[in-house]
Amino acid sequence: MRAASIKDVANHAGVAVGTVSNVLNYPDRVAPQTRERVLSSISDLGFVRNDAARQLRAGRSRTIGLIVLDIGNPFFSSLSRAAEDAAATGGRAVVLGNSGHDAQRESHYLDLFEEQQVQGVLISPVANVSERLRALTARGTKVVLVDSRADDGGFSSVSVDDVQGGHLATRHLLELGRRKIAFIAGPQSLRQVRDRLEGARQAVGEFPDATLEVLDAAEMSVLAGRTVGDLLVERGLAELPDGVFCANDLLALGLMQSLTMLHTLRIPEDVALVGYDDIDFAASAIVPLTSIRQPAALIGQTAIELLLEQLESEATVPRSVVFKPELVVRGSTSGK
């Protein structure tokens, strides 16, 4: 029992295959009664268009590939949702790939998307993939970097000024009078992490009596944050930083868990804490978390718009959009 093809429909309706195709793609070209006859044959036979054949003939699919660092991170899930919606209004579908900070999986998704001849790729890269992306564009696939910037302006990109974000967060701690600052870093291979650190460095540099310590976390998750927290507490109270800036909210939440629950430190009295991303859960944390807000949905939507722009008008120069981050003050630094 083979699926019905356009030829079966044509036979059933007593017309030529070209007519069936026209009914599907240019209904106005077909006389109303013929059209009706074909449509009822389609539903009689349960005909479903074969996208592979369509794509083969058209030379391109109607989908856009999106590769994110971590779909479990609310920042990215919100971004993806907005991208999907924006693409849908442009008549395209988004297929989502989750690299999970794994370069191999990232590369695997790039392969897959290229074989599927997606119209374009939105990617928030793990590894240095500029070579691969360049090859992709050379073969006609449009690329937009998301939450990342092209060093050489070779690609369109949508990002947030993470240096400024790091600066905002750290200056906030310093203005509260904190001087022993710690930055909890995720993998420094990530540009986001490096930029946020750079911003923190700049801010600390503006206060001569302040110090900055950098602590590495294995990944940017709640669990990793907890691990760093446990490590920190082992030092004893005197050795603790009094202001901590985490590379993202997940780390901050984990740290908070460790400090307040396992060890009975007070936030913000003993340690003031700032996260990054302002995910929904930041506001409902044990101590509501001060954070840096990034417009996740806006980023996703804008990225699709840049891509569509490139698709519509053939030769457009790459554009980079940079959004400004925003400090959201809550209990973890304000002491109510």
Place this chain on the structure above:
Amino acid sequence: MRAASIKDVANHAGVAVGTVSNVLNYPDRVAPQTRERVLSSISDLGFVRNDAARQLRAGRSRTIGLIVLDIGNPFFSSLSRAAEDAAATGGRAVVLGNSGHDAQRESHYLDLFEEQQVQGVLISPVANVSERLRALTARGTKVVLVDSRADDGGFSSVSVDDVQGGHLATRHLLELGRRKIAFIAGPQSLRQVRDRLEGARQAVGEFPDATLEVLDAAEMSVLAGRTVGDLLVERGLAELPDGVFCANDLLALGLMQSLTMLHTLRIPEDVALVGYDDIDFAASAIVPLTSIRQPAALIGQTAIELLLEQLESEATVPRSVVFKPELVVRGSTSGK
């Protein structure tokens, strides 16, 4: 500048197209030196297999479609990640569709996946789609229900016993001495919500002096929880329930925000609170949240396994796997 095809590679290497195809699919059938020559032509020309052509010929793609209710919900993102991993080991890729509780988007993704001739569909349905799914299977696409059960055993499924989960949560509240129980429901069109409520009803029925009140939330999000919380507080303290069970953790976190921050109620003293899903953030809430744990990753992995099972051996009967939920007690009910 057209992308290189298998024919271009054949010309460049001075062999027939069939030989190139063999190099790609059955390398052993080709003499080593020929193979090398072809491979170097492939990299010279930057040849990338055209998946559409491959699929057209093969009659099926190598992808599996996954439609989830809400990718922003950590339960589903964790489920998806596990499904992707499991599929990758089986040589398949997962494409993710997020219905966002929207029947139209769900239907749209079903269309898309069917046109793409995915090997199978994993779906956590919003609307009643059994008719559509039946049609899908009739045309040869395998279907596995996720976090949902087929009423009539027509499909394989992986789920958690939500009635039991609702019972566990509610009995816990009752055993703490609470008697005015409220259930914060999400959309009752969802089987999950109905089942959890049913479990709550059963538990309340076992305590003759207990009452159950059902409050509806527009959606299962933090925001909706906050709205219900505000509504609840307007009644005044005497009218409040003393035990609240929420249809999921997001609702519970929103409720918690509203009760503790805007209105100064104490959890668990004034109101004991239980959520559902045990997402990562439950443990790091203002008051760590008691919840019902569902093995999200295991569900995703098992769903893929059931699907692969159906794909390998043609005529297998549908199987249903039901996992048991687990009560995780934290501060929101235990009073430290």
Place this chain on the structure above:
DNA sequence: TCGTAATAATGAATCGTTTCAAAAGAAGGA
């Protein structure tokens, strides 16, 4: 040297659409 068997390479046919030049049909005017 010849014959046989094993190994390697070939290339036409196929999958299901879309496209488009050409043919057929309809309508109207002279």
Place this chain on the structure above:
DNA sequence: TCCTTCTTTTGAAACGATTCATTATTACGA
């Protein structure tokens, strides 16, 4: 009736990879 114009329908060609029956090549023993 014939010609023109406009609308509708036709069906072969093309997209690019895979398959498989056929042909070519090689190796080896007699």
